[in-house]
Amino acid sequence: MRKILIIFAHPVLEKSRVHKRLLHYIPQQTGITLNDLYENYPDFDIDVKREQELLLAHDIIIWQHPLYWYSAPALLKQWQDLVLEHGWAYGKNGYALKGKKLFNVITSGGSLQAYQREGYQQCTINEVLKPYERTAEICRMTYLPPFWVSGTHKLELPQINEYGHKYGQLLLRLRQESLKDEEMMQASCLNDLIETSENNLA
Amino acid sequence: MxxxxxxxxxxxxxxxxxxxxxxxxxxxxxxxxxxxxxxxxxxxxxxxxxxxxxxxxxxxxxxxxxxxxxxxxxxxxxxxxxxxxxxxxxxxxxxxxxxxxxxxxxxxxxxxxxxxxxxxxxxxxxxxxxxxxxxxxxxxxxxxxxxxxxxxxxxxxxxxxxxxxxxxxxxxxxxxxxxxxxxxxxxxxxxxxxxxxxxxxxxxxxxxxxxxxxxxxxxxxxxxxxxxxxxxxxxxxxxxxxxxxxxxxxxxxxxxxxxxxxxxxxxxxxxxxxxxxxxxxxxxxxxxxxxxxxxxxxxxxxxxxxxxxxxxxxxxxxxxxxxxxxxxxxxxxxxxxxxxxxxxxxxxxxxxxxxxxxxxxxxxxxxxxxxxxxxxxxxxxxxxxxxxxxxxxxxxLPRVGTGETEERPADEIDEKNPVIIAGFGHFGSTIGRFLRANQIPATYLDLDSDRVDTVRKMGLKAFYGDASRVDLLQAAGADKAKIIVIAISSPEKRLEMIETIKMNFPNIHMLVRSANRYDAYDLMNAGMLHIYRETLDTSLRVGVDVMSMLGFRKYTAQRLARNFMRYDEANLKRLSAIRNPDEYVVEARKYMEEIEATLQSDRQYFTGESDLSWDPDKLIEEVRASIQENPLQ
Incomplete structure (x- = not known):
């Protein structure tokens, strides 16, 4: 059984359509920890010690956030800047996170088609996520493809719930280690590995 | 008869x-x-x-x-x-x-x-x-x-x-x-x-x-x-x-x-x-x-x-x-x-x-x-x-206990601190503790000799006496200091102090404590720019916690509180300009009138959408409209 830490950053969750539903589908069980950054650090004063201890206590780290201007909301950046300390997370003596898995759970207004070299965004989602991938590598972690909800503005509630269901399933299967590493590394998105449920597609 | x-x-x-x-x-x-x-x-x-x-x-x-x-x-x-x-x-x-x-x-x-x-x-x-x-x-x-x-x-x-x-x-x-x-x-x-x-x-x-x-x-x-x-x-x-x-x-x-x-x-x-x-x-x-x-x-x-x-x-x-x-x-x-x-x-x-x-x-x-x-x-x-x-x-008194200034060995260099804090009550002492914790040297003035003794025992520089006196301020180094925090509790004494300082030490920045809104008006009339109402920040912090306990997001509540504080400060300036200071009213009535005027003008406060960038509604509307126009996009 793997332990999963979801580091969640959303400045206006009350206005969110997708993330609110995603959170709803996170299984309530020990071993899956939700760390709501904007609720825990409304004044941006991050408790570095607490965050590092949380990281050490988990095997799989998730950054869950909306994609704002090709990046994360400000507090997640602040978190990265402060928590991933030199000599702890990276550098000659920084091995604290070695071997842990990391990926992003993101939502974007842009659609799958838009995030293509030839598409509107002129780059793929993996290219957008390059900074996170490099961060993971420097911290000696394994970076996995994202769980990605795209084209959010066009989604209706049943579709959003379907994403939520998939997210919940993904977390359970990660926890049970029932997904092979190679399988995950080869997928373009982790969503692709989870079967669509029948009842949610109305 | x-x-x-x-x-x-x-x-x-x-x-x-x-x-x-x-x-x-x-x-x-x-x-x-x-x-x-x-x-x-x-x-x-x-x-x-x-x-x-x-x-x-x-x-x-x-x-x-x-x-x-x-x-x-x-x-x-x-x-x-x-x-x-x-x-x-x-x-x-x-x-x-x-x-x-x-x-x-x-x-x-x-x-x-x-x-x-x-x-x-x-x-x-x-x-x-x-x-x-x-x-x-x-x-x-x-x-x-x-x-x-x-x-x-x-x-x-x-x-x-x-x-x-x-x-x-x-x-x-x-x-x-x-x-x-x-x-x-x-x-x-x-x-x-x-x-x-x-x-x-x-x-x-x-x-x-x-x-x-x-x-x-x-x-x-x-x-x-x-x-x-x-x-x-x-x-x-x-x-x-x-x-x-x-x-x-x-x-x-x-x-x-x-x-x-x-x-x-x-x-x-x-x-x-x-x-x-x-x-x-x-x-x-x-x-x-x-x-x-x-x-x-x-x-x-x-x-x-x-x-x-x-x-x-x-x-x-x-x-x-x-x-x-x-x-x-x-x-x-x-x-x-x-x-x-x-x-x-x-x-x-x-x-x-x-x-x-x-x-x-x-x-x-x-x-x-x-x-x-x-x-x-x-x-x-x-x-x-x-x-x-x-x-x-x-x-x-001059012969016993606490002198106005501390007696120090003559050879010690009497360096002047950049900050003077007048009043070492609950208000001033908190400021003092904060500055001291961050190694910012400050000089303290207080009217209570016991307090002055305590401050001195902690190794701080303290003067004993009425902080509105020119000679005491001079001795405390008001001519060299950058900032003076007026944290004494008496509103009249504060105004007196402000006048003395304006007249004698025009280059020092004054940061003034104020008890409430109408106290703040008086300080504004005295030309003060840095006015700190004792109850404002604390009350808003309570408001934030109330909202949070009711289920609002903490970050949102905090932003709303900071926003309200900015609004209230601006509103205070506005009300100060339109109010009639000569009008005599009994204290209790004065307070009620003040509250009424404030509540009236609070109607202009618009909790509305201050963070439009985070509000997806308009964007969603636009995206959906464009799909209807051009379904292939």
């Missing part, structure tokens, strides 16, 4: 208006002003009033009844509880020990023990009016000397009640003079009743006062307040006090005692402040008349005969009282300097002495001669108070 009433009123009011301001101006205090006025119009000097002085005194004693009603009103149970140690310990011991000493000395002068005890009790009291007034004028109320003096005076005020009850037991001769503050017309209900019925009537009446006060008076006041006629409210307040006085007279108890009881019963009612402000002027005026009558009744023929005796008594009293107070101050661990201020300020005999003297004369405890001599002694001891305090400040 009418002519004589107006004539008397003319003499009394004229004397008061002439002498009281003069006395206050020369630092003698209002009580002494009234006494001097009385002496002046009395038989010894101008002779405007003569034998009727005694008569007037009986009416004027009603001022004392009102004073006790007000004291009762002010006895908040919480305040009593908070100060219980100093009130009971310090106050109780002061009264008991001083009484014993003075009574002992009186017995040496061949008074019998009853008379000696009465004298001891009366003379152990100090003057609430004089001391509190002086302390407030010198901004000493919040120092440990001020707090202790307050506690002692409070105990003395309460101790008057049992004293009034005790005096009839000390009577050695038959009562020659019937108590005249009672209802003049009729005998009491208890005359000629058997003892058990007497006791039952007295207890029943007291119980009735408490029950009626609790159950009936509040609804009555509410009803009267609804008529919105101020004079009827005033009339009701007077009716309560007069009614109680008459009732108590009827059952043979002291009216003052009854009024005190009624005050305590009403202390927790919502109309407490209204009652206070309505009765206050009557009390002041009647007490004034009372003091004038006391002054007029001093027999100067007698005084000049007993001049030596009087002077001796004054000196003995001051010495004994100061000594007892000082020793008690030591026992209660007051700093030397504070102790001197405390013990010297309470050396006089209080205004209650006049009441108690006339009462003990009526009860036949003390002779007319003793009463006259002692009245003069009391008046002189009061008159000496400002001089004693002055002598203490000029000759004793």
């Amino acid at each position: 009418e002519h004589s009433f107006f004539y008397k009123a003319l003499v009394f009011l004229g004397a008061a208006v002439l002498f009281v301001p003069l006395a206050k101006k020369s630092g003698l205090g209002s009580v002494l002003g009234y006494l001097i006025a009385g002496v002046f119009i009395g038989p010894s000097v101008l002779g405007f009033v003569g034998a009727e002085g005694q008569d007037i005194m009986h009416y004027a004693e009603f001022g004392v009844v009102m004073m006790l009603f007000l004291i009762g009103l002010e006895l908040e149970p919480e305040l009593l509880w908070k100060l219980r140690k100093s009130i009971l310990g310090l106050g109780g011991l002061q009264v008991i020990v001083s009484t014993i000493f003075i009574a002992g000395i009186a017995m040496l002068f061949h008074f019998n023990w009853q008379q000696a005890l009465a004298l001891g009790m009366i003379l152990s009291l100090s003057s609430t009016a004089i001391v509190l007034q002086t302390m407030a004028e010198k901004e000493l109320m919040r120092t440990s000397a001020g707090q202790s003096a307050f506690a002692v005076l409070l105990f003395q005020d309460i101790a008057v009640i049992p004293m009034l009850a005790l005096f009839p037991l000390l009577a050695t001769t038959d009562i020659l003079h019937k108590p005249t503050t009672d209802a003049h017309d009729a005998g009491t209900w208890v005359d000629g009743q058997p003892a058990w019925l007497h006791a039952a009537i007295v207890l029943g009446t007291i119980a009735a006062v408490i029950v009626v006060g609790r159950m009936a008076v509040r609804p009555l006041l509410r009803l009267v307040a609804k008529t919105k006629m101020r004079e009827i409210f005033t009339a009701t307040a007077l009716l309560i006090v007069v009614g109680i006085a008459v009732l108590m007279g009827r059952i043979g108890l002291s009216p003052a005692l009854g009024a005190f009881l009624a005050g305590v019963v009403l202390a927790n009612s919502e109309y407490r402040h209204e009652l206070e402000s309505d009765i206050e002027p009557f009390k002041g005026l009647l007490l004034g008349v009372f003091f004038i009558a006391v002054g007029a009744s001093i027999d100067f023929g007698l005084v000049s005969q007993h001049l030596k005796e009087i002077i001796m008594w004054v000196l003995i009293l001051i010495a004994v009282k100061a000594l007892v107070l000082f020793l008690l101050g030591k026992v209660f661990k007051m700093g030397t300097e504070q102790n001197f201020i405390f013990s010297f300020s309470l050396t006089q005999v209080g205004e209650f002495a006049f009441v108690l003297f006339s009462f003990s004369f009526q009860q036949g405890i003390l002779s007319q001669e003793t009463t006259s001599i002692m009245t003069a002694v009391v008046a002189i001891s009061m008159g000496l108070t400002p001089l004693i305090i002055l002598a203490n400040e000029k000759f004793i």
Whole structure:
């Protein structure tokens, strides 16, 4: 059984359509920890010690956030800047996170088609996520493809719930280690590995 | 009849208006002003009033009844509880020990023990009016000397009640003079009743006062307040006090005692402040008349005969009282300097002495001669108070305890700190602790020598004295410092300080504490740019937590609070510009008007969408519209 830490950053969750539903589908069980950054650090004063201890206590780290201007909301950046300390997370003596898995759970207004070299965004989602991938590598972690909800503005509630269901399933299967590493590394998105449920597609 | 009433009123009011301001101006205090006025119009000097002085005194004693009603009103149970140690310990011991000493000395002068005890009790009291007034004028109320003096005076005020009850037991001769503050017309209900019925009537009446006060008076006041006629409210307040006085007279108890009881019963009612402000002027005026009558009744023929005796008594009293107070101050661990201020300020005999003297004369405890001599002694001891305090400040304080500046080795370089903090109370000390925690050196100014000592013990630079004085500011390095934080609690003193600093140290930045909104207006008018309302940030923090507990996101609540704070600061500036500072309004009304104006203008505050970028609605709308236009996108 793997332990999963979801580091969640959303400045206006009350206005969110997708993330609110995603959170709803996170299984309530020990071993899956939700760390709501904007609720825990409304004044941006991050408790570095607490965050590092949380990281050490988990095997799989998730950054869950909306994609704002090709990046994360400000507090997640602040978190990265402060928590991933030199000599702890990276550098000659920084091995604290070695071997842990990391990926992003993101939502974007842009659609799958838009995030293509030839598409509107002129780059793929993996290219957008390059900074996170490099961060993971420097911290000696394994970076996995994202769980990605795209084209959010066009989604209706049943579709959003379907994403939520998939997210919940993904977390359970990660926890049970029932997904092979190679399988995950080869997928373009982790969503692709989870079967669509029948009842949610109305 | 009418002519004589107006004539008397003319003499009394004229004397008061002439002498009281003069006395206050020369630092003698209002009580002494009234006494001097009385002496002046009395038989010894101008002779405007003569034998009727005694008569007037009986009416004027009603001022004392009102004073006790007000004291009762002010006895908040919480305040009593908070100060219980100093009130009971310090106050109780002061009264008991001083009484014993003075009574002992009186017995040496061949008074019998009853008379000696009465004298001891009366003379152990100090003057609430004089001391509190002086302390407030010198901004000493919040120092440990001020707090202790307050506690002692409070105990003395309460101790008057049992004293009034005790005096009839000390009577050695038959009562020659019937108590005249009672209802003049009729005998009491208890005359000629058997003892058990007497006791039952007295207890029943007291119980009735408490029950009626609790159950009936509040609804009555509410009803009267609804008529919105101020004079009827005033009339009701007077009716309560007069009614109680008459009732108590009827059952043979002291009216003052009854009024005190009624005050305590009403202390927790919502109309407490209204009652206070309505009765206050009557009390002041009647007490004034009372003091004038006391002054007029001093027999100067007698005084000049007993001049030596009087002077001796004054000196003995001051010495004994100061000594007892000082020793008690030591026992209660007051700093030397504070102790001197405390013990010297309470050396006089209080205004209650006049009441108690006339009462003990009526009860036949003390002779007319003793009463006259002692009245003069009391008046002189009061008159000496400002001089004693002055002598203490000029000759004793500079030699003991906390100096204005710290004595340092001469070779030490006296570097000037960039920050000066005036006031080391809860407000200033928090700022100080924060700066110190971050190694920012600051210089502290405070009026309380005990606090200054503490600050110095912590190794900080501190000056002792009134922060609005140029020389003290100069010594603290105001000419070199960048910033001065004005964290003292008195709004008047703050404005005074601002004026001094503007005039003498124009380059320093002033950061000023303000109690509330209208205090902030005054500071704005004084040209202050950095104004910090004590309650603003804290209240908003509570608001944030309320929202969070109701399920709002913390970050959102915090942003809303910061937004509201910015709005409120801007709004304060706006309201400050349109309000009329010359308009005179009573404090309570002023507050309500302020709140009303604020709530009115809060309607302009728009909680709306301040973070449009985070609001996806418009974007969603646009995206969906474009799909309809061009389904292939």
